Amino acid sequence: MKYHEFSAVLFPAMAEALVDVLWFIDGGEDEQMDPDGTVKVLEGVAHMVSTAPNDQRHELIALLGEMAAAETPTQSS
Numbered sequence: 001m002k003y004h005e006f007s008a009v010l011f012p013a014m015a016e017a018l019v020d021v022l023w024f025i026d027g028g029e030d031e032q033m034d035p036d037g038t039v040k041v042l043e044g045v046a047h048m049v050s051t052a053p054n055d056q057r058h059e060l061i062a063l064l065g066e067m068a069a070a071e072t073p074t075q076s077s
């Protein structure tokens with residue numbers, strides 16, 4: 001099994017973990033993290049996503065959209 005082939009259960013969990021890591025990196029101060037190491041992690045994620053098969057990349061994008069919608073508070077009139 002290739003590392004891109006995730007089960008229906010594992011894929012959402014991995015996406016959520018990825019988002020948590022990226023939020024942590026984005027919110028971190030330079031004193032907390034090595035900026036060069038941060039860039040390496042972000043470049044690695046970008047490479048992984050850009051080289052994923054189209055169907056899996058689209059699935060990830062759809063899942064991230066669902067996660068964002070779930071986090072966004074609804075506005076009432």
